Amino acid sequence: MGECNIEGYKLLYSGREDEAHREGVALCISPKAQRALIEYKPINERLLKARFRGKWFNITVIVVYAPIEDGEERVKDRLYGDLQDLVDGTQKHDILLVMGDMNAKVGKESFRSVGPESLHQTSNNNGLRLASFAEANNMIIGGTWFPHKNIHKYTWESPDGRTRNQIDHILVDAKHRGALQDVRCYRGAGCSTDHLLLTAKVKARLKLEKKMRNEPQRKFETERLKQLELSNQYQLEIRNRYEVLMMTEEEEMDMEEEAKMLEECIIKSAEEIIGYKQNNRREEWYDEVCANAVEERKKARQKWQQTRSEEDKEDFIQRRRNAKRVNLDKIETLGREGKIREQYAVIKKVRNGYRPRVNMVIHQNGVIATREEEILSCWKKIFKELLNRPEPDTPYEEANDDNINEKEVREPTINEVGTAIKELKNDKALGKME
Structure with missing residues (x-):
């Protein structure tokens, strides 16, 4: 459970606690939608809830992964019970969207929540559960209301290509059904899965938080310093700039002022001689x-x-x-x-070898905190209990310096420091200090 960033997009996910590679739900949101995200709540390996700030109505999205048709009845009962609790806890004025792999074939029986454009004639057990859930919560199953070719309705296809089912669904509350303008599948998205990409067109405007414009971090093209001629030119430029500044200073400077002046000389020389790296989004190897x-x-x-x-x-x-x-x-x-x-x-x-950045804290009572103020409050409480401890009964005794036998080591010379710096390798850790 947590979140991670992938090339600007944020992936909110909720999975199993035993780290088994089964079940799991996720919601991928764009950089623009991130600015409208109010909160999100990972429930378990089958449910995740997120809420976005809208201009006229806020939007609540619930992502669901239902058991297969042959799954255990108690697992299905628990899922729809948890789902009902999430719907009951949703603000009544929000646009409510429930989406995911429902494993439900919804037929054309007499349900108000089901439209005339369903791919199937009769419902399976999961389909009856989904239709009953939609009826009870005054919602509609979006994919059954919009006329499309059958190839744009089915969301799952068997490996042999003979069986096609409409089992992924997007539901919206009937009060805001006008906001749902279309639901259809696209077959061109190749993700090595037997499911197809199901999309919905929703007419709603997000209310974005004002974004602070920060200067992007720019890096110098240090690889160019491997050229001997350019490296000598860069050193000479730093030396000349530093000597000129030292000559113009009338008063004696302290160490911090001198270090700041040297830093300015290095940066100005780097801008003029080696330049900045170009920020190309496409990797160099992707030719x-x-x-x-x-x-x-x-x-x-x-x-x-x-x-x-x-x-x-x-x-x-x-x-x-x-x-x-x-x-x-x-x-x-x-x-x-x-x-x-x-x-x-x-x-x-x-290999997609990124490490997810978990941005949540579990309280001592087991409740998961995902909002920034809740996380800060939790950490404040933890450090308050950790640091404000009573003094130990036996006070700490400082060691006597006279008993420490240290070998006297002379200070290194400037030439030794310079030689050590030159022996350092680029892009390598310094290693253990002897």
Whole structure:
């Protein structure tokens, strides 16, 4: 349970506590929507709730992952019980959206919540549960109300391509049904899953918090200093600037003022000689070869979806392997060229090896705090109890300096310091100090 950032987008997620790779729900929000996020609450591996600030109405989103049709009845009962508690706790004026993998086939029975455009004629057990839940809470099942071709209605397809079901749904409260303008599937999103991308068009305006404009952190192109001529020019520029400033100063400066002056000389010289790095969003390793491999994989997948032939399926699988092979070739090439840092960056990118940044605290009573003020209050309480402890019965006795046998070490000379700095390697940790 927590959140992580992926290329500007924030992923809110809620999963199992035993770290088993089953179930789990998530909500990915754009940078713009992040500014409207009021709070979010991960419930368990099947439920997550988030609330956004709107201009006229706030928006509450509940993400659901329901058990399969053959799942245990007690698990289904517990899920819909928890879901009902979340709906009951929603502000009555909010636009309420309930979405996710419901594993529910909803038929064209006489339910007010179900429209005439459902893909199925009869409901399964999960479908009856979902329709009854929608009826009880005065909600509609959006995907059953908008006319589309059947290929834009089904949300799940069996691996053999013979069975297609509409089991992912988006519900909206009937009071705000006018805000839901369309629901349909897109088959072109290739995510290596048997589910299709279900989208909804909602007419609502977010009320964004004013964003403070901070100067972006800029980095110098230090790689250019590996060129001997440029490195000598950079050193000479720093020396000249520093000597000029020292000559113009009439009064004697203290150490802090002199250090500040030296820092200014270094920065000004770096701006003039080596310049700043260019902020390219696309990684250097992602070149035209990678882009072509990904594009070929995408076209092969679209062709297979249209024809459903074994030949096109094999072609898609082969091109998917080729796209992965291109990344592996890049990794091997960087290793042979000795670019170890770039090599590990590509490995991390390909494997999605990011570490989620958890932005929540669990209170002593077990309640999860996700809002910033709640987290600060919790940490304040923890440190107050941790630091404000009574003094120990036996006071600490300071060691006698006379008993410490230390070998006297002379101060290093300027030449020794300079030699040690030159021996340091770029992009390497200093290691253990001897």
